[in-house]
Amino acid sequence: MPGAAGENVADAHIAPAPRVSVQAFCETVETAATIQAAGEDRRLGKAHVKIQMGGIAAAMEAYNSSPTPNVILIETDTRTDDILSGLDKLAEVCDAGTRVIVVGRVNDVKLYRELTRRGVSEYLMMPVGTIDIVRAICGLFSAPDAKAVGRIIAVVGAKGGVGASTISHNIAWAIGRDLALDTVVADLDLPFGTAGLDYNQDPPQGIADAVLSPDRVDTAFVDRLLSKCTDHLSLLAAPATLDRVYDFGADSFDTTLDSLRSTTPCVVLDVPHQWSAWTKRLLIGADDILVVAGPDLANLRNAKNLMDLLRTSRPNDHRPHYCLNQVGVPKRPEISPADFAKALESDPVAVIPFEPQLFGPAANNGQMISEVSAKHKTAEMFREMAKALTGRAEAKRSRGGLLSPFLSKLMKRAG
Numbered sequence: 001m002p003g004a005a006g007e008n009v010a011d012a013h014i015a016p017a018p019r020v021s022v023q024a025f026c027e028t029v030e031t032a033a034t035i036q037a038a039g040e041d042r043r044l045g046k047a048h049v050k051i052q053m054g055g056i057a058a059a060m061e062a063y064n065s066s067p068t069p070n071v072i073l074i075e076t077d078t079r080t081d082d083i084l085s086g087l088d089k090l091a092e093v094c095d096a097g098t099r100v101i102v103v104g105r106v107n108d109v110k111l112y113r114e115l116t117r118r119g120v121s122e123y124l125m126m127p128v129g130t131i132d133i134v135r136a137i138c139g140l141f142s143a144p145d146a147k148a149v150g151r152i153i154a155v156v157g158a159k160g161g162v163g164a165s166t167i168s169h170n171i172a173w174a175i176g177r178d179l180a181l182d183t184v185v186a187d188l189d190l191p192f193g194t195a196g197l198d199y200n201q202d203p204p205q206g207i208a209d210a211v212l213s214p215d216r217v218d219t220a221f222v223d224r225l226l227s228k229c230t231d232h233l234s235l236l237a238a239p240a241t242l243d244r245v246y247d248f249g250a251d252s253f254d255t256t257l258d259s260l261r262s263t264t265p266c267v268v269l270d271v272p273h274q275w276s277a278w279t280k281r282l283l284i285g286a287d288d289i290l291v292v293a294g295p296d297l298a299n300l301r302n303a304k305n306l307m308d309l310l311r312t313s314r315p316n317d318h319r320p321h322y323c324l325n326q327v328g329v330p331k332r333p334e335i336s337p338a339d340f341a342k343a344l345e346s347d348p349v350a351v352i353p354f355e356p357q358l359f360g361p362a363a364n365n366g367q368m369i370s371e372v373s374a375k376h377k378t379a380e381m382f383r384e385m386a387k388a389l390t391g392r393a394e395a396k397r398s399r400g401g402l403l404s405p406f407l408s409k410l411m412k413r414a415g
């Protein structure tokens with residue numbers, strides 16, 4: 001199934017490719033269409049993908065007179081010998097540093113070995129899916145251990161004041177504390193953000209210093225802007241001052257987030273409830289999304305619009321998550337979780353009750369829900385959401401599979 005969405009969340013993590021040029025030479029319109037779709041994937045948003053027909057012959061002709069791009073993707077319909085002699089000729093015109101990915105029909109170990117010997121980076125068997133192409137191209141530019149690095153989770157409210165910030169801060173806290181995953185919360189609500197208050201921190205620097213001087217941004221610079229909340233949790237705080245206005249362009253946060261992504265396993269974005277070029281871009285570019293909604297009609301409509309837009313903009317990703325918050329306000333008529341599930345075509349990851357006696361003190365004392373009451377079932381909900389959003393729920397389930405060879409070895413030894 002091309003571009004199968006909803007694969008194992010943890011395994012599906014693919015780091016986005018940098019600004020590279022990719023040229024594909026296809027034999028079939030199907031493969032050309034697949035590569036076209038891959039080029040539109042968020043992870044290849046910075047890459048420049050050009051597609052033409054004619055396979056390896058067209059590639060040789062093209063590069064006889066012009067320099068080669070960062071990546072050449074060749075589809076080949078032919079037999080082993082023809083593929084190899086074609087690639088040998090192509091190698092003569094290839095610049096050093098150009099990587100080659102071959103898409104072919106021949107399933108043969110000998111061919112695979114010969115391709116590897118010739119420095120071909122990847123051989124994909126037909127039929128290929130959109131996500132296979134995305135993974136192959138991105139894989140060329142990520143370090144071997146990059147798998148654990150750089151998952152971005154964006155949390156946004158379907159309406160203002162629904163508790164999106166509170167939920168993002170509590171989830172990030174649980175990811176750091178209970179999953180021991182190094183995490184940074186970035187408070188993107190520059191004028192009004194509450195992450196500093198919620199974690200009881202008042203750092204002199206934060207996200208504004210990075211976003212307002214993108215030329216200075218590198219990992220060491222961003223590192224100095226972080227304030228440590230717990231062992232595994234740091235905050236990139238919002239200034240929460242009004243001495244200037246914050247009108248950002250679509251890609252204003254790119255360098256900061258790229259830098260964070262390269263050093264931090266998990267980045268939680270507290271995205272303010274607004275629809276602008278940069279919020280839209282951040283949501284579409286995130287690895288996982290959580291939409292927080294209250295149980296009323298305006299929230300339902302907005303959540304549906306958000307989820308629909310994000311689903312169509314991210315056809316090769318699993319669908320965004322959503323949760324309901326502040327459910328069960330006394331005397332208030334509410335829309336049920338079942339009606340939400342029907343309209344949004346998926347179940348909420350959590351239904352969090354309205355509990356002012358719990359959330360009120362937490363907000364006013366700069367504490368997390370777990371710190372107010374670790375055993376409370378809402379604290380447990382945040383731990384579960386942390387697992388779901390980082391793909392840890394699956395990891396736990398598959399643990400039996402990982403352990404069994406080890407156990408069987410031990411048992412053999414004992415016997």
Ligand SMILES: Nc1ncnc2c1ncn2[C@@H]1O[C@H](COP(=O)(O)OP(=O)(O)OP(=O)(O)O)[C@@H](O)[C@H]1O
Nearest residue numbers: 157160161162163164165166326354355356359363
């Ligand atoms: N389940 C809940 N029960 C009771 N109070 C809650 C609950 N969730 C959040 N709150 C409270 O609601 C208020 C608004 O929360 P928060 O600031 O997180 O919302 P937001 O969606 O980020 O708002 P904004 O649109 O201003 O960014 C806070 O005082 C918070 O403590």
Ligand SMILES: [Mg+2]
Nearest residue numbers: 164165189272
């Ligand atoms: Mg907020």
